[in-house]
Amino acid sequence: MAKAYYSTVFQQPAQEVWEIIRDFNNYPVWVGGAGESRIEDDKSGDAVGAVRSVLYRARNIRQRLLALSDVERVQTYEFCGAPSLPVEGFSATLRVTPVIDGDRSFVEWWANFDCEPGLRDELTATLGGWFAQWLESLRGTLDRRVPGETASVNE
Amino acid sequence: MAKAYYSTVFQQPAQEVWEIIRDFNNYPVWVGGAGESRIEDDKSGDAVGAVRSVLYRARNIRQRLLALSDVERVQTYEFCGAPSLPVEGFSATLRVTPVIDGDRSFVEWWANFDCEPGLRDELTATLGGWFAQWLESLRGTLDRRVPGETASVNE
Amino acid sequence: MAKAYYSTVFQQPAQEVWEIIRDFNNYPVWVGGAGESRIEDDKSGDAVGAVRSVLYRARNIRQRLLALSDVERVQTYEFCGAPSLPVEGFSATLRVTPVIDGDRSFVEWWANFDCEPGLRDELTATLGGWFAQWLESLRGTLDRRVPGETASVNE
Amino acid sequence: MAKAYYSTVFQQPAQEVWEIIRDFNNYPVWVGGAGESRIEDDKSGDAVGAVRSVLYRARNIRQRLLALSDVERVQTYEFCGAPSLPVEGFSATLRVTPVIDGDRSFVEWWANFDCEPGLRDELTATLGGWFAQWLESLRGTLDRRVPGETASVNE
Numbered sequence: 001m002a003k004a005y006y007s008t009v010f011q012q013p014a015q016e017v018w019e020i021i022r023d024f025n026n027y028p029v030w031v032g033g034a035g036e037s038r039i040e041d042d043k044s045g046d047a048v049g050a051v052r053s054v055l056y057r058a059r060n061i062r063q064r065l066l067a068l069s070d071v072e073r074v075q076t077y078e079f080c081g082a083p084s085l086p087v088e089g090f091s092a093t094l095r096v097t098p099v100i101d102g103d104r105s106f107v108e109w110w111a112n113f114d115c116e117p118g119l120r121d122e123l124t125a126t127l128g129g130w131f132a133q134w135l136e137s138l139r140g141t142l143d144r145r146v147p148g149e150t151a152s153v154n155e
Numbered sequence: 156m157a158k159a160y161y162s163t164v165f166q167q168p169a170q171e172v173w174e175i176i177r178d179f180n181n182y183p184v185w186v187g188g189a190g191e192s193r194i195e196d197d198k199s200g201d202a203v204g205a206v207r208s209v210l211y212r213a214r215n216i217r218q219r220l221l222a223l224s225d226v227e228r229v230q231t232y233e234f235c236g237a238p239s240l241p242v243e244g245f246s247a248t249l250r251v252t253p254v255i256d257g258d259r260s261f262v263e264w265w266a267n268f269d270c271e272p273g274l275r276d277e278l279t280a281t282l283g284g285w286f287a288q289w290l291e292s293l294r295g296t297l298d299r300r301v302p303g304e305t306a307s308v309n310e
Numbered sequence: 311m312a313k314a315y316y317s318t319v320f321q322q323p324a325q326e327v328w329e330i331i332r333d334f335n336n337y338p339v340w341v342g343g344a345g346e347s348r349i350e351d352d353k354s355g356d357a358v359g360a361v362r363s364v365l366y367r368a369r370n371i372r373q374r375l376l377a378l379s380d381v382e383r384v385q386t387y388e389f390c391g392a393p394s395l396p397v398e399g400f401s402a403t404l405r406v407t408p409v410i411d412g413d414r415s416f417v418e419w420w421a422n423f424d425c426e427p428g429l430r431d432e433l434t435a436t437l438g439g440w441f442a443q444w445l446e447s448l449r450g451t452l453d454r455r456v457p458g459e460t461a462s463v464n465e
Numbered sequence: 466m467a468k469a470y471y472s473t474v475f476q477q478p479a480q481e482v483w484e485i486i487r488d489f490n491n492y493p494v495w496v497g498g499a500g501e502s503r504i505e506d507d508k509s510g511d512a513v514g515a516v517r518s519v520l521y522r523a524r525n526i527r528q529r530l531l532a533l534s535d536v537e538r539v540q541t542y543e544f545c546g547a548p549s550l551p552v553e554g555f556s557a558t559l560r561v562t563p564v565i566d567g568d569r570s571f572v573e574w575w576a577n578f579d580c581e582p583g584l585r586d587e588l589t590a591t592l593g594g595w596f597a598q599w600l601e602s603l604r605g606t607l608d609r610r611v612p613g614e615t616a617s618v619n620e
Contacts, residue, residue, distance in 0.1 A: 001311045001399050001422035008566035009474055022203075047202040048177075048223040067224030068203040071231055071246070076224070088427060089311050091226070099571070101473035101597070106564070106571045112311035114427060117398060132566070156466045156554050156577035163411035164319055243582060244466050254416070256318035256442070261409070261416045267466035272553060272579060287411070332513075357512040358487075358533040377534030378513040379541070381556070386536055401536070 002087075002120050004127035005110040008135055012142050014098040014105040018073040020138065021094055024052050024065045032137035033057050051080055059084070066091060073097065085123060087113040107135060157242075157275050159282035160265040163290055167297050169253040169260040173228040175293065176249055179207050179220045187292035188212050206235055214239070221246060228252065240278060242268040262290060312397075312430050314437035315420040318445055322452050324408040324415040328383040330448065331404055334362050334375045342447035343367050361390055369394070376401060383407065395433055397423040417445060467552075467585050469592035470575040473600055477607050479563040479570040483538040485603065486559055489517050489530045497602035498522050516545055524549070531556060538562065550588060552578040572600060 010017055020030055025045035028034040035055035040062075043050040050065045061084065067076040073096040083090050092111040099106050109131035115123050165172055175185055180200035183189040190210035195217075198205040205220045216239065222231040228251040238245050247266040254261050264286035270278050320327055330340055335355035338344040345365035350372075353360040360375045371394065377386040383406040393400050402421040409416050419441035425433050475482055485495055490510035493499040500520035505527075508515040515530045526549065532541040538561040548555050557576040564571050574596035580588050 001313075001401075002424055003311075005563075006565050007563060007571070009564060009569075009571070043199065044202050046204055047199050048225055049201055066226050067222075067229075069222030069224070069231070070203055071221050074222075076226055091311075097571070097573075098470075098472060099474060100471050100593070104474075106472070106474070106562070108562075114312055114424070114430060117424060117426060120424060128565070156468075156556075157579055158466075160408075161410050162408060162416070164409060164414075164416070246466075252416070252418075253315075253317060254319060255316050255438070259319075261317070261319070261407070263407075269467055269579070269582060269585060272581060275579060283410070353509065354512050356514055357509050358535055359511055376536050377532075377539075379532030379534070380513055381531050381541055384532075386534070 002113050002115055002124060003110060004113075004124045004131065005108070006128045006131035006135065007106065007108040008132070008139075009099060010105045010107055010139060010142065011102075012105060013103050014073060014096045017105045017107060017138075017142065018070075018096045020141065021075060021096065022046060022068065022070070022073070024050055024068075024075070024077070027052060027054050030138040030141040031056075031134050032140075085115075085126070086119060087115045087123060089114045107138075109135060157268050157270055157279060158265060159268075159279045159286065160263070161283045161286035161290065162261065162263040163287070163294075164254060165260045165262055165294060165297065166257075167260060168258050169228060169251045172260045172262060172293075172297065173225075173251045175296065176230060176251065177201060177223065177225070177228070179205055179223075179230070179232070182207065182209050185293040185296040186211075186289050187295075222248075240270075240281070241274060242270045242278060244269045262293075264290060312423050312425055312434060313420060314423075314434045314441065315418070316438045316441035316445065317416065317418040318442070318449075319409060320415045320417055320449060320452065321412075322415060323413050324383060324406045327415045327417060327448070327452065328380075328406045330451065331385060331406065332356060332378065332380070332383070334360055334373075334378075334385070334387070337362060337364050340448040340451040341366075341444050342450075377403075395425075395436065396429060397425045397433060399424045417448075419445060467578050467580055467589060468575060469578075469589045469596065470573070471593045471596035471600065472571065472573040473597070473604075474564060475570045475572055475604060475607065476567075477570060478568050479538060479561045482570045482572060482603070482607065483535075483561045485606065486540060486561065487511060487533065487535070487538070489515055489533075489540070489542070492517065492519050495603040495606040496521075496599050497605075550580075550591070551584060552580045552588060554579045572603075574600060 023045035025037055025039050027037045037052055037054040039045055040051045040053055048065055048068055051062055053062050062080040063077045064080050065077050076093045078091045090113040095108045097106045111127050178200035180192055180194050182192045192207055192209040194200055195206040203220055203223055206217055208217050217235040218232045219235050220232050231248045233246045245268040250263045252261045266282050333355035335347055335349050337347045347362055347364040349355055350361040350363055358375055358378055361372055363372050372390040373387045374390050375387050386403045388401045400423040405418045407416045421437050488510035490502055490504050492502045502517055502519040504510055505516040505518055513530055513533055516527055518527050527545040528542045529545050530542050541558045543556045555578040560573045562571045576592050
């Protein structure tokens, strides 16, 4: 099973990190390079099955929310249509877990997918690198926040 | 950890069972004894965080959707306010898994909760019995359906 | 992610089914076609990390136990060396869950693996078919047992 | 559901931390205050079902290994006989997850149990505090190690 995986530690509590990630329409708030995002069919960003249509580096991508848990702070999504890499059966998951020691959070982002065996190592590294980059972008967003500021893209 | 658990096998495929359960507002469609149900604050029945307000045997109960997964066909919810039994920290989960042999489904319903130790066995039995009864009610709903009929309470 | 999956329902309680499966050296007891099996390095059949060396249809295969849980009745293993099919990153899991309704059990067997994309559907079907066949062989073993009979290959 | 939970971050890679924890007989190596430990019935420390008999602060405690996974680096155990606190249905789990950023590890220790409702907060705090203390003791063991040193109590 091809799996790309990245994880890191944030100084912010798990709940604070989760509040930004959980809204599936919040992508442009914390992913550098992401432009306009909207949820299709008037769904809310916490509705399982919602499709977000995002402009990412001048390219439109569409992704569907497959699972959302406020208990385990987990979000799983897939691509609608072909993803930008030569992979099939792709789904990705973000999870935020409390680090009690220091009231911080442990943040994981991984993807499962199928691909040509010869491309597996390269694709795994590429995806892992993207997850790292986007989580650094999220870290920047969190570090710049004024305490008490709300997270939503809509405000 | 006090845990009430019930599980059974349905003749219908997992996807068919899941389509009825997954809409958090669909309760009255398949739970015998449940009357009017509505989701508060104009949320949809697949929005995590949605609160359903249901009339069950002439009593109003409110429950919040905590997690929903179309990948594992899982739904988790809790009570808003005090539940009808003397329990605390209650959350319940429904899961539907395919039985490949015969294209059937394996349906589980469990709850975790805290209570007085002396009441644990009784409460576990009571809850397990309710889950059994409601799943029999769901079985009846499924068996009576005309093939192709839609599942929603709103149609 | 390529995944082969098979599941079925047994008439026996989960604990009775699990007692046969959980000993990693018990393979020849319930898998038709499996001949002599032994655990290498004098380990026991419930030691995580144990390697079983089995004669299956005149061919020697070696598999390592990666995880064992008496809580969830789950066993995960991988191949040592190349598996008999053109797959990589293969690991397989067996799980036994109680069906409270009728005191039966729900038995699942799945494998995750990587392969050439063009072979994925065929390999998934082949593996699923093998899991079905071996679980039918386990069903036969269970149905033929005299009540109270022990499960071990060593007795 | 009463749950005590503690988690922290170690500077060492997940595999290095896991190698110490996974042997159920290794307790005295890394838990300060634990004296002689032995596994009953000549089982190995990685055999699921193994019972360790440990002298902890001049008191004998016996614990049974319920699950072990080298895939998820997870260990679950329960008490044989009454635990030292007024709890029932106690089981505890240790998990080690890689922190890719910095090649560190995220270490969690939690317990599920039942108790008198009035004691729940106190017991949850007490157990969480013990897990914190024992993980600090593990951290000290890891920090003092000479690179390449083996982890086993038996060497």
